[in-house]
Amino acid sequence: MKDGAKAAQHADVRIEAVRLGWDGIWKPGFWTPIWVTLSGGRKGGSGELVVTAPDSEGALCEYPLGRVRVNSNERRTVESLVRLGRMGAAVTVEWRLEGGPALRRRMASKRSLFGTAAAGPSLEQPVVLQIGAEPIAENRPGGASGGIYWVTITDPESLPRNPESYQMASAVILTTGTDARFRERSASCGEVWRGLREWVASGGRLVLSVDESAADLFAPGGPLDWAVPGGLAGSIRLRKTAALETYAESPRPLVVRRGEPFLKAVQVPGFQGIVAAKEGNIPLVLRRQYGFGTVVLCTVDLSHRAIREWSQKHRLLERLLDRTEMHGGEVGEQRTLMHHGFNDLSGQLHAALERFPGVTFVPFSTVAILLGVYFVLVGPLDYLILGRYLPDRRWTWLTFPVILVVVSALAWKLGEAWKGRGVLVNEVGLLDYDLEGSRARSIAWANFFTPRAGLFDVRPNAEYLDALGLRPASASVGWFASPGRGLGGMAGASLDFGESVGNYTVRIAGPEAELLGLPVAAKATRAVFTALEGPTENPLLATDLSDRQQLLDGTVTNRFSFALDDAVIVYRGWVYFVGRLEPGASWRPRVGEDRRELRSWLNDRRVETVGEGVQQQSRQVVAPYDRSSRDPWYILRMMLFYRAAGGDGYVRLWNAQYAYLDATDWLENGRAILLARADLDTSKGAVAVRPRGAGSQPPRQESLTYVRAALPVRGAEGGSLAQGAE
Structure with a gap:
């Protein structure tokens, strides 16, 4: 911290402490919570808090935390969000005084998610946040933990309030246990649980393990009543554990020693969802859709000593987290980087958006x-x-x-012919719609090319949002980069331009978001994203779907203001081909409707006949995933059904950056999924890129938008995707 003599004349405010991430753990490319503690001293003061951090290319990005007033002798903590783009990045916190110079505090990252196992897991390693009085798992890289990196927070009051702060988590496990102090602290953390609720509704996965002593937290009006509708209604002794062992696919039994408390299963009569495991008529594992996310309820206390000491505990945790299908081994990172320059699907999407017409x-x-x-x-x-x-x-x-002179003129002309004269923007967007919750989410990725160096402003396109019928309640915008150690990856060598290219600003305030003054070099590209979410004023689809002997029945009506092209509906592991659905038109499955098994559709599995006559044989052939493809839809479709396609075992790429977009959980929660291309004006998209400077021409934009909707189905039982092939 550097306190100048001039600064002391204007205010007595000090930056006492800066806390970043979950107990110091954070990942590049994800929104990360940051807490700045200010001390007012004898005089106090008013100023603006600004956090500066490098982006994926080493340029410095400013994140204003807002104007803050600190009174004399007051100690105030401000919580906000920041995104870091480089390994080992340093964060600078500034208190910009009114009428005076700035106070600065520079903090180097200590425990960030890169490097050796002692410092934290790799960028590709899934991170699970456990909230509870006692840890239920430990980090054993490469061992029986399945490669999961565990972060345990025992004090709920230290958790962030902002829902984007949990973006790094593959899942959050909340274990209430029997600790009275933990329950007391949880009861006073309403803002924390509201933030967690919004994260789940945005696509997060919450695993609950509860004890009946925590009934007040889940009772109507309690801070967690949304997680278990109807609350807890006592418990029943679990005399057998065979169903739990079968669910965990455990070769060894779960043993409760004499003298230990009995294993009990809480009763949740109001929980409407899918029963994934039960012992007789006692539900042990239940799951349900919550917005775009999933709530998994384990009615047995995972912090019970018998489970904590069970040698097969990791199998149970992996099933609850749906990580069992992801053990396809290494994805051949070095080989993939050598040939393609990326090891994550987001990197392939980034590369696909770098191809511009006329360049x-x-x-x-x-x-x-x-x-x-x-x-x-x-x-x-x-x-x-x-x-x-x-x-x-x-x-x-x-x-x-x-x-x-002649050669220079020819070179200049060739440069214009090869690289173009104006700014070009490639964009692909996804509109997610939850029919039951009347909630919509728009995520768009854009890559733009400029033949001349300049500064650019990026905002969500209001006209595009009106066409979609979305009224955002929250918005964010920022740079978009690939994880990993490939060229331009966030784990690659740091470029650290520092202040040589000038700082730019990212402002986020509720439904408003903007990126201002982004510097881009001549004949260079820059990738950005926008994300918006909020309720919809009117239903965008109308459905009356039901499960008829594991087949889809009913109708789907398009109420969007635009047509849906190449539409398909996925249910219980089957793909129903809808085709084009005009505004106001309806679709209903017919008897003998053409359909295809989901994994065959994703993997392009087909039957080939070899041999002739009596030696003729049929065999199934699976087309390998094409990592060299630059088709945005081909890549995005795999991101949206990553686990259903076979995960890294099939794709041979990670899906770490946007794992929350994987809709496999929706299918297992008993939902049907509509997927289609929106028939919209391709010259307009969700991302508005505007060059600064007088006389700047508006960019030429090519945009594709896809629609995905979660549709409720009456009588759905969910279950494994493999059922569709049986």
Whole structure:
């Protein structure tokens, strides 16, 4: 911290402490909570708090935390969000005084998610946040923990209030246990649980393990009543554990020693969802859809000593987290990076958006040939022409600059022809819609190319949002980059431009978000994203779907203001082909409707016949995932059904950056999913990129938007996706 003498004349405010992430744990590319503690001293003061952190390319990005007033002798903590883009990045916190210089505190990251196992897991490693009085798992990299990195928070009051703060978590496990002090603290953390609730509704996964002593937390009006509707209604002794062992696929029994408390299962009569495991008529594991997310309820206390000491505990935790299908081994990171430059699906999407119409990639061989022609012109050819046609070689003082000017003009013309004259924007967007909760979410990724260096402003496009019928309650905007150690990846070598390219600003305030003054070099690209979420004023779809002997029955009506192209509906592991659905049109499955098994659709599995006559045989052939594809829809579809397609075992790429977009949980929660391309004007998208400067022309934009909707189905039982193939 640097306190100047001039600063002391204007205020007595000090930056006492800065806390980043969950107990110091954070990941590049994810929204991370930050707490700044200020001390008012004898005089107090008013000023603006600003956090500065490097983005994925090393440029410095400012995140204003707002104007704060600190009274004399007051100690105040401000919580906000920040995104760091580099490994080992340093964060600078500034208190910009009114009428005076700034106070600064620079903090280097200590426990961030990169490097050796002692410092934290890798960027690709899933992180699970456990909230509870006692840890239920420990970190054993490469061991029986399944590669999960566990972060345990025992004090709920230290948790962030902002829902985006949990974005890094693959899942959150809340274990109430029997600790009275933990329950007392939890009862006073209403803002924390509201933030967690919004995160789950936005696509998070919450696993609950409760004890009947925590009934007040889940009772109507309690801080967690949304998680278990109807609350807890006592418990019943669990005399057998065979169902729990079967659910965990455990080869060894769960043993409760003599003298230990009995295992009990809480009763939740109001929990409407899918029963994933039960012992007789006692539900042990239940799950239900909550917005775009999932709530999994384990009615047995995971902090019970018998479970904590069970050698197969990791199997049970992996089932609750749905991590069992993800053990496809290493994805061949070095080989993937060598050939493609990325090891995550988000990196492939980033690469796909870097292809612009009218912008030609110039190979080095072409540049070498042009340089060779230039050297021939100014050297041997100029010498021969002067020797043959002109008696005095002093004319070279004229011919040389003429050749130089002509070649320079040709180079400039070729540069414009190959790289274009205006700003180009490629965008792909996703509109998620939860029909039951009347909630919509728009996420868009854009990559733009500029032939000239300049500053750019990025905002959500209000006109586009009106066309979708979305009224956002929250919004965010920022840079978009690929994780991993490939070229331009967040785990690659730091470029650290510092202040040489100028700082830019990201402002987020409820439904408003903007990125201001983003510096971009000449003939370079920059990738950004926007994310918005909120309720919908009117239903965008109308459905009356039911489960008829594991087949889909009923109708779906399009109430969007635009047509839905190439629409499909996925249910119980089957894909129903809808085609084009005009506004106001309805679709109903017919008897014998053409459908295809979901994994076959995702993996392009087909039957081939080999041999002839009596030796003729049929075999199934699965097309390998094409990591060289630059088709945004091909990539996005795999991101949306990653686990259903086979996870990293099939794709051979991670899906760490946008794991919350995977809709496999929706299917297992008994939902049907509509997926289609929106028939919208492709020259307008969710991301509005505007160059600064007088006379700047608006960019030429190419945008694709896809719609995905979670549809409730009466009588749905959920279950494994494999049921569709049986």
